[in-house]
Amino acid sequence: MPEVRVRFAPSPTGYLHVGGARTALFNWLYARQQGGKYVLRMEDTDAARNTDAARRTIFDGLHWLGLDPDEGPEQGGPVGPYSQSERQDIYARSIVELKSTGVLYPCFCSKQRLSSLRLSQEAAREPFRYDRLCRGLTAEDIQRHTAAGAVPAWRLRVPEGETVLDDLIRGSITVNHADVEDIILVRGDGTPIYNLAVVIDDHTMGITHVLRGEDHLTNCFKQIIIFRALGWDVPRYGHLPLILGPAGEGKLSKRKHPEAALEHYIARDFHPEAFINWLALIGWSFDDKTEIMTREELVQRFSIERVNKSGARLNMEKLAHISGDYIRREAPEKVRAKVCEHLVRGGLVKEPLDAATEALVAAIASAEQERLRGYADIVELARWVFSDPPVMEEKAQKNLTKEPGTAAMLREWAATLSDPLPQVPEMEAAARQFCEARGMGFGKFVHPVRAAITGRTAGPPLFDCVRLLGAARSRARLEHAAQSAS
């Protein structure tokens, strides 16, 4: 058995699509499992939208996912170059060969004729397909056109018959060649069209397995015909189900769905391993109950046979849940670093951090870790710490005013706060005594105090919050809240 070689071949459109990310993941998983190679090929023959920034987005996205290629534009490799824009010489050689065997034939039809042909076919309710007019051109006809200065595009001469694709995921699919168009493979300027470039690339790069989106299923038959025409071995194909919009309305597009772009997830900063775990579960499953799996387990357990055929919608809630699960189990130092990064980015903390701020950040990280679903959530979760007095939520304000005597209670408790503050258990014990002495339930104490301290009704355990602020800031907040309390 030759070494397994798979590829991820995105077009640099300016963003990395989630579907693309999943395709990359499945290819990577398969390569790792089989001990093969996973190559990145940039499909950038459309110069117009091929910018450096667009290429970077792909590289960076894959890096965030932990799916750096074994071979690719950045890391090089034995079958480069890895960007289609740099492979024109390779294409040119194959095109010469294709022309000489008669697989390609010149087409002099103008774009106007082509579009009017399409129009009339549409009117007649016929399938839109080239009418093969130029297939019958004689050598003289060609001579005449050329002499007149016409430059032809070159079309694939689709033979009679049918092509059977034995898809790794969908099984056997047969297409009659009568339904395959004589597509243009080479432009007037001599450069290849996508379908030709892919075939030449997959062959010259020794690709053995092609795992890609189902949107390429129709293309696949054209590509197989080209492979055969060139006498090349056809790789194995597996067409992955598409990722649909949250409402099931067709494939995700960046315009309509922000969640189509990987940057959306990176911005929220979901745990990358959780993200990978979630991605793997879109269209694939291991068994009837196992869902949380490490990258290594995924590599071990992945199998193309268990990939489904039907399209899947994104379940963002589930991603958040899985990510929260991963973050909760993450090492405190790692969480602290992430929290710090986002606090800085969110403008809540300035670099360089002094020792006190460093300690504060560490305390925040430890207090909020269990509530994080994406690391970027920390900015909103911890905002109350950084604003004196804190922004008061409506529900929190109610907790300050609904019980008479709250203001006095707040002031009295503030007076008991010593500097430095005792540890949480001692503080709690003292607070309970404080309540008992006043003959009030602990709940009547906790809610107003939390409101005063954080301005919110939800958050870490109250005394953790108080210790986070320290005695002075806590007293000030208590006093400030007392002024607006009953």
Next chain:
RNA sequence: GGCCCCGUCGUCUAGCCAGGUCUAGGACACCAGGUUUUCAUCCUGGUAACACGGGUUCAAAUCCCGUCGGGGUCACCA
């Protein structure tokens, strides 16, 4: 419209190929209860699906046919 693919809880799915053990299992979400000073976590329980119609069979979510529904694709784009 032609061709191709797909169709199990709201969502992701297990089960289908090798029909019975499926009064259809799990997860997310949701609801209820418990733990907790709040939230979160955690625990317990619950609501909820085989698209429809035929056929084959002692027996169909599983096999066959049809209908309906959804999606993809039809560029000198990738």
